[in-house]
Amino acid sequence: MKKxxxxxxxxxxxxIDMEWMWGIGTLENSTKDMLxxxxxGLKGAINFDAIGYEYLxxxxxxxxxxxxxxxRQGKIEIAAGTYTQPYPHxxxxxxxxxxxxxxxxxxxRLFGVRPKLFWEEEFYFFPQLPQLLLQAGYEVYCFFFQxxxxxxxxxxxxxxxxxxxxxxxxxxxxxxxxxLCVHQWPExxxxxxxxxxxxxxxxxxxxxxxxxxxPKWMCRSELIEKELERLRQIFEFQPIRPSExxxxxxxxxxxxxxxxDLYHGLSLGKNGDxxxxxxxxxxxxxxxxxxxxxxxxxxxxxxxxxxxxxWEIEEARRLLMISQAHDxxxxxxxxxxxxxxxxxxxxxxxxxxxxxxxxxxxxxxDGTSQLCVFNPLPxxxxxxxxIEGTDQIVAVxxxxxxxxxxxxxxxxxxxxxxxxTEEGIKVLWHGAQWTVQPNxxxxxxxxxxxxxxxxxxxxxxxxxxxxxxxxxxxxxxxIDVRTSVKVGPYECRQSFRFGELNDYLEIxxxxxxxxxxxxxxxxxxxxxxxxxxxxxxxxxxxxxxVERGIPNLKHYRYYPKxxxxxxxxxxxxxxxxxxxxxxxxxxxxxxxxxxxxxGNQGFVRNGSELYAVLYLYDPWDGENFAKSVRTRYGxxxxxxxxxxxxxxxxxxxxxxxxxQGRIGSKSFQSFEIVGEIQLSAIYVEGNSxxxxxxNPKEEQIFASMEPKFDFVKVEEINLLGEVLEEVSTQIxxxxxEIKTLRFHLPTRIEKGLDEYRYVWSExxxxx
Numbered sequence: 001m002k003k004x005x006x007x008x009x010x011x012x013x014x015x016i017d018m019e020w021m022w023g024i025g026t027l028e029n030s031t032k033d034m035l036x037x038x039x040x041g042l043k044g045a046i047n048f049d050a051i052g053y054e055y056l057x058x059x060x061x062x063x064x065x066x067x068x069x070x071x072r073q074g075k076i077e078i079a080a081g082t083y084t085q086p087y088p089h090x091x092x093x094x095x096x097x098x099x100x101x102x103x104x105x106x107x108x109r110l111f112g113v114r115p116k117l118f119w120e121e122e123f124y125f126f127p128q129l130p131q132l133l134l135q136a137g138y139e140v141y142c143f144f145f146q147x148x149x150x151x152x153x154x155x156x157x158x159x160x161x162x163x164x165x166x167x168x169x170x171x172x173x174x175x176x177x178x179x180l181c182v183h184q185w186p187e188x189x190x191x192x193x194x195x196x197x198x199x200x201x202x203x204x205x206x207x208x209x210x211x212x213x214x215p216k217w218m219c220r221s222e223l224i225e226k227e228l229e230r231l232r233q234i235f236e237f238q239p240i241r242p243s244e245x246x247x248x249x250x251x252x253x254x255x256x257x258x259x260x261d262l263y264h265g266l267s268l269g270k271n272g273d274x275x276x277x278x279x280x281x282x283x284x285x286x287x288x289x290x291x292x293x294x295x296x297x298x299x300x301x302x303x304x305x306x307x308x309x310x311w312e313i314e315e316a317r318r319l320l321m322i323s324q325a326h327d328x329x330x331x332x333x334x335x336x337x338x339x340x341x342x343x344x345x346x347x348x349x350x351x352x353x354x355x356x357x358x359x360x361x362x363x364x365x366d367g368t369s370q371l372c373v374f375n376p377l378p379x380x381x382x383x384x385x386x387i388e389g390t391d392q393i394v395a396v397x398x399x400x401x402x403x404x405x406x407x408x409x410x411x412x413x414x415x416x417x418x419x420x421t422e423e424g425i426k427v428l429w430h431g432a433q434w435t436v437q438p439n440x441x442x443x444x445x446x447x448x449x450x451x452x453x454x455x456x457x458x459x460x461x462x463x464x465x466x467x468x469x470x471x472x473x474x475x476x477x478x479i480d481v482r483t484s485v486k487v488g489p490y491e492c493r494q495s496f497r498f499g500e501l502n503d504y505l506e507i508x509x510x511x512x513x514x515x516x517x518x519x520x521x522x523x524x525x526x527x528x529x530x531x532x533x534x535x536x537x538x539x540x541x542x543x544x545x546v547e548r549g550i551p552n553l554k555h556y557r558y559y560p561k562x563x564x565x566x567x568x569x570x571x572x573x574x575x576x577x578x579x580x581x582x583x584x585x586x587x588x589x590x591x592x593x594x595x596x597x598x599g600n601q602g603f604v605r606n607g608s609e610l611y612a613v614l615y616l617y618d619p620w621d622g623e624n625f626a627k628s629v630r631t632r633y634g635x636x637x638x639x640x641x642x643x644x645x646x647x648x649x650x651x652x653x654x655x656x657x658x659x660q661g662r663i664g665s666k667s668f669q670s671f672e673i674v675g676e677i678q679l680s681a682i683y684v685e686g687n688s689x690x691x692x693x694x695n696p697k698e699e700q701i702f703a704s705m706e707p708k709f710d711f712v713k714v715e716e717i718n719l720l721g722e723v724l725e726e727v728s729t730q731i732x733x734x735x736x737e738i739k740t741l742r743f744h745l746p747t748r749i750e751k752g753l754d755e756y757r758y759v760w761s762e763x764x765x766x767x
Contacts, residue, residue, distance in 0.1 A: 005203040005235035007228070008242045009037070009044035010079050012121040012146075012210050015052035017327035017335045026212060027052050028060040031067050033211040036221045038075050042228075043239040044209075045079035045117055046071075049325065050106035051318075053081075057110050064110070071111050077241045078115035079142075080124070081107045086324040089126045089264060089579055090276060090601060092283055093543050093680040095324060097692065098317055100136045101719055116140060117243040119175070121208070122326040123152040123264045127257060128544035130166030131738055135718040140243045142175040146183060146208055149330040149564075149620055153263035153555040160204040161251035167545050168736035171254065173246040175206065182207040184219040189227040197234060204245055205231075259542045260551040260578045267557065268579055268602025269524055269613030270621065271332060272511055272629030275340065277599030279323055282347045284652055286316050288376050289353035290683040295403060295670050296357060297684050298709035298745070303360040307748070308684045312349050319346035333621025334564065354655065358388060361404040361668060363660040369406035374655040375399045377648055378673045378693075382501045384478060385656040393474055395501055399654060402679070403669030406659060414500045415476040425469045425481045429498045434505075436481045436496050438465035442505065446638050447590060453635050454494075454507060455528040457611065458517075461488030477501065489515045490525045490615065503641055504596055504634035504650070509614065513627045517617040519559055520572045521604065524616035527633070528609060529595060533588035535608035539643060540580040544680075544694050544738055546644055551578040551605050559619040576605040582647035586610055594643050596634035596650040644678070644696055675703025677733065685721075689743040695733035705729045705741075712744040 013030040027048060034046065046067065048056070057064040070076040083102035086095070107115050118124075118133050119142035133141060141164055145152045157176040164174040180196065180203055182188045189207065196203055210219045231237055240248070290313055297308050319342045322328075328339030362372035373396055375381055382397040395410040417428040424437040434444045440463065442453040456463055466484040473479050477500035484493045490511055497506040517523035537548045553576060558569040579601045585594045588608075595612055602613035612633070617625055634650050670682060670689065680692040689711075695701050707729065716724045717740050733739060 002234070002236040003200065003203065004238055005205055005231060006238045006240050006245065006248065007042070007205045007207070007231065008240050008245070009042065009207045009209050010047050010119055010242060011044060012047040012208065013052065013212070014049040014085055014325070014327070015055045016049055016084055016322060016325040017331060019052075019055070020335055020338060022212070022214070022216065024059065027056045028063045029213055030211050031056065031063050033213045033221045034076075034209070035066060035070060037224065038070055040225065041239055043075050043241045045077045045119060045242050047079040047119060047121060049085045050081050050083045050103040051322070053106055053110050068111055071113065074241070077117055077243060078107055078111065078113070079117050079119040079242065081115040082120065083318070084321045084325040085120055085122065086321070087122060087264065087266065087326055087329055088124055088129065089259065089542055089581070090329065091324050091543070092280060092581070093694070094287060094692070095283055095321070096132065096543050097680065097719060099321055099324070100132060102318070102321065104136055104720060118142065119144070119242060121146050121148070123150065123262075123266070125262055126542045126545070127167040127259055127547070128542070128736065128738070130164055130172040131168050131170040132719065133172055134170050135738070136720060139173065140175065140246055141172050142242065143177045144175065144181040144206055144208065147265070151265035151555065151557050153265065153553065155257075155261070157253070159249070159253060161246050161249050162253040162255050163251050165254050165256045167547070168734060168738070173251050175242060175245055180205045184209050186223045186227045189224070193227075193230060193234065203235070204249065206242065258547055258549055259545075260549055260553065263553050263555045263574070263577065264579060265555070265557065266330060267520065267616060267618040267620070269600065269616040270618040271626035272615045272631055273599045273601065274626060274629050275323070275329065275332060275336060275343075276601060277631065278340075278343060279320065280599050280651060282320055282343055282350065285347060285350040285354060286313060286320060287681060288374070288655065289313055289316075289350050289357070290681060291376055291402070291670075292354060292357040292361075292374065292404070294682045294684050294689060295668050296360065298670050298689060299668050301360060301364070303356045309353050310684065312353055313683070316346045316349040319343070319349070331620065333618075333624035337624070355388070358655060358657045362657040363662055364664045364668070365404065365406040365659055366664055366666045367659050367662040369659050370409050371396065371407045372404060372657045372659050373399050373407040374404045375401060376652050376654075378402045378677060378679045379645065381649060381654065383649065383654060384475075384499055384501060385654045388655060388657040393478065394656065395475060395477065396654065396656070397501065400667065400669075401673060402671055403667055405667045411476070416479050416498055416500055418471055418473075418479050418481070418498075420471060425471050427479065427481070427498050429500070434498070436469050436483060438467075438469055438483060439463045440483045440485050440492065440494055442496065444637065449532070449591070451531070451637060453505070453529070453593075453637065456485065456487050456492060457526045457528045458488040458490060458524070459522055463487050466491070487525060489513060489517045489523070492525075503639050503646065504594065504636035506632070506634050508630065508632045511615050511629050511631070513615070513625070516625070519617055519619045520557060521574065521613070521616060522572065525614045526604070526611040527614060528611055529586060529593055529635075530609045531586055531588045531591045531593055533591060533608065535586060535588060537587050538605070538610070539585040539587060540578070541583055541644055541647065542579075542581050545736060546696050551576050553577070564620055564622065578603055578605070582651055583643050584610065584612070585643045591638055594636040594639060594646065596636070596647050598632045598651055600631055600633060648678070669708045671708060672706040673703060674706075675731070676701055677703045680738070687745050687748060689745060690740065691743070692738070692740045694738040695736055698735045700735060701733050703731045703733065705731065707743065710746050712746060715742045715744070716740065717742050
């Protein structure tokens with residue numbers, strides 16, 4: 001009697017990159033090749049970017065109708081359906097939410113169903129993902145990722161199913177990564193069959209396919225079908241859909257992972273992370289635009305004919321999501337330049353929204369004050385801001401939370417003293433003496449110990465100063481020190497800003513790549529951080545979460561020796577590499593050091609030392625690697641402030657504009673918030689205000705939201721807008737919980753134009 005083997009597949013393709021490079025019709029080709037397998041009795045899942053479904057339905061409606069019918073009949077199910085298939089741990093909170101929302105709504109609109117299975121090709125993981133997926137109606141997750149341009153590392157299990165428990169305790173049924181997870185090459189299938197042919201238990205074989213019937217491609221149905229015929233001869237062959245596995249083999253084991261328990265397999269740091277840095281800036285601009293427009297909406301203001309710029313914001317968000325697609329990240333030398341065009345277009349849509357709302361508010365705040373300042377974060381702040389439209393930097397203090405306020409410029413009462421010496425520039429800052437040396441290392445003393453910060457590292461090279469440090473005073477309490485050094489193939493011009501209102505030393509670095517570096521981490525430019533003590537723990541963040549630990553994972557990264565498609569590969573060991581979203585803090589018994597960044601997300605731990613990757617050359621990019629990049633990071637020593645709050649402030653600057661001299665309201669807000677919550681988004685949807693926030697702590701917290709507007713009722717909703725319950729503005733948040741509230745607003749009565757009809761009916765006619 002033959003043993004039973006359950007077989008399923010996921011077929012992956014995407015409009016982004018694949019149709020750009022292989023031409024229009026690639027998605028249709030892949031769909032048709034998959035349907036050939038379905039016609040022969042197979043069942044599986046389709047995994048396109050949801051924007052790809054939109055293009056398939058528009059360009060090839062007959063093929064799309066065939067696909068839709070296969071979904072309706074239960075032969076194919078939709079896997080994931082995120083809008084553009086990003087690497088989620090590399091994008092901020094609201095982008096993760098919108099990728100899911102946009103994707104599910106596309107599937108609802110085009111297929112008439114919501115996806116229940118979440119299975120992406122690339123590394124789609126962070127510890128808060130189960131909570132988000134359950135809030136969007138997903139029921140099954142899959143841990144089987146591919147090794148294509150990247151080399152992820154995922155724990156392997158014997159059992160085919162398990163429960164994945166997220167950081168907040170949410171549990172989702174999951175397909176585990178096993179020896180029976182097979183890549184798309186027929187050779188992989190053959191090896192797997194040989195390995196398991198003698199086993200007695202029922203087998204669940206999951207194969208990942210990227211089908212395209214073309215001699216320019218390696219995965220075609222004709223090749224897969226030959227190997228499947230062998231399966232039919234050896235086993236009792238049973239086709240199923242992936243999500244059915246959790247019903248046939250109900251999960252028992254519960255697993256919980258830290259973000260550092262899995263390796264993403266990417267060359268973080270490549271091209272100076274310019275793409276990730278610029279994407280964050282654009283996302284922040286979109287978020288600022290939404291908050292400003294929402295504040296205006298609930299206050300009955302608008303600088304335009306429409307009450308809220310929903311079309312522009314949605315289009316900017318859509319274009320940003322295209323730039324977040326996984327191939328834009330990992331194939332940057334191949335198609336990333338196209339992604340940058342979409343990113344620039346998103347910026348060009350979002351920036352004018354911010355500018356025109358700030359212009360409107362600047363004419364309505366109290367003109368007896370000097371500045372109109374926007375604080376996008378839900379807590380009071382101080383700091384340095386650049387006045388919009390000028391190069392002038394001013395100091396502001398006690399700017400209230402989450403709104404637009406009339407503020408006076410501060411005079412910088414605590415002057416920072418600085419002077420030149422043979423050792424470098426000496427600075428008296430926060431009660432200590434700091435020395436910026438010609439080699440870019442900053443030396444200081446704290447708690448009786450001497451520390452060296454900002455040591456640039458490139459393996460095999462010494463740091464060579466190219467000039468003496470220079471000193472420039474911007475404000476009495478804000479100074480700028482500049483250095484220029486060479487480190488192997490890199491020339492670095494660095495700006496060190498010491499500000500009395502900042503708890504961190506701000507460092508901007510211009511990196512010129514004067515010759516091609518060694519590939520991978522062996523030739524990377526890094527910043528070394530070392531407290532000269534035993535490392536007790538690292539604290540670092542990921543989307544919707546903060547965790548503590550000591551990353552301890554060894555894996556490998558592979559690169560092409562020549563042409564990315566046809567050349568052999570070579571390998572590099574990657575030891576204790578991990579990613580953080582905005583910050584990493586080193587903690588020892590008697591000291592701590594905080595590294596804040598704007599998008600340099602790759603880190604390597606070596607014993608008690610930590611290295612932040614500023615630049616590396618990735619051979620996947622060929623000759624299309626960045627020759628000149630600019631980055632910005634901050635270093636704080638022995639501070640007791642909340643690192644997540646500091647990182648948010650580092651990445652979300654306040655916006656300032658000169659007040660326009662009219663006596664008006666002192667401030668414009670949507671809420672006053674009491675409680676240690678983090679805000680993901682505020683925006684208008686219909687005639688409702690949507691607010692999404694989360695608890696960053698591993699303990700329950702209480703918060704209150706005092707609306708500065710009239711509302712009818714408040715509902716807690718899921719990500720898709722479905723009502724969970726009616727609630728009050730007094731909020732309880734469980735550990736690491738993400739919540740979305742909908743404030744129903746009173747019916748808006750728009751003044752009609754009937755009394756102005758004469759303007760058009762009479763005066764436009766010329767006698």
